[in-house]
Amino acid sequence: MTARDAMLARIRSKTAKGSDETRRAAVDARLAQHPRNLIPERGIGDEDHRVRVFTEMMQAVGGSVEIVNDLNDVPDSISDYLRNSNLPAHVRRGSDPVLARLPWHRGTLEVAQGRAEETDRASVTRAFAGIAETGTIIQVSGQDNPTTLNFLPEVHIVVLEASAVFASYEEAWTKLRDEFGEGIMPRTVNMISGPSRTGDIEQTIVRPAHGPKNMHVIIVR
Known part of the structure; x- marks a missing residue:
């Protein structure tokens, strides 16, 4: 021994x-x-409350949030955001079926499909869920929303259904098990709270650090 x-x-x-x-x-x-941990009261409430708390928490960490009532308004919202940010009217997305059905043809926005490339300035993904208590986006990997879209481009634009904004992480994990099956996980589950930043040097916040400089969430009611 x-x-x-x-x-x-x-x-x-x-x-x-x-x-x-x-x-x-x-x-x-x-x-x-699947026992649940202590659930903070901050995010508990109806859909309006969860969306409001999520918005406050996301903005507190440097992200921006826009709320639209119609899913078909998303392309116009993305075009406006890129124009106001002085960015080219070009985004890259995955093969997510909800994003694929959007009326991208309405405006002048150019949309490419597939994994992010080094030349991409902006990406758009569809979130699996949002967490109100921390203003966090849950993204799962796969061809629908390749993980590279979350981190490689300068700007990450996220489409999030209001019905998928949960009070706590535990509810999101329940949804994950329900959709993928007990004991089955996607290759990667990313939890993203705002744009990439660091405060390692003299506690001064610097953006970006290891991902997008800006993160914009479009919540669809």
Whole structure:
């Protein structure tokens, strides 16, 4: 027995209760039950309340939020945002079926499809969910919304349905299990709270750090 084995054996003798099989069973039971942690009251409320809190929290970390009533207004909103930001009228999106059905042809906006490229200035993705308590976007990887679109372009534009804004993370994980199946996960789940930034140097906020300089969320009622 090595010194490490001896140390771990002493720890187990003081902390272990029951056999390894008993402990494994207890862990499996807890994972199967999906117990929820303490839920902050901040995000709890009706849809209007959740959207309002999400907006406040996203803006607090440097993101911007726009609310539209009709999904078909999204292309016009993106065009206005790019023009007001002095950016080219060009975005890249994935193969998300909801984004694919939008009337991109109405204006002068150029739309490319696929993974982000180094020359892309702006991307548009559809969020899996939004979390009111922290103003966080949940993105899942895949061809519908490639992960590179979240981080490579200078500007990340996110389309988020108001009905997908939840009070807490636990509700978003429940939706994830319901849609993908128990024990099945997408390759990546990204939780994004505002544009990329850092305060490592003298606690001075610098944007960007390792991702988009700006993040704009369009909430569709």
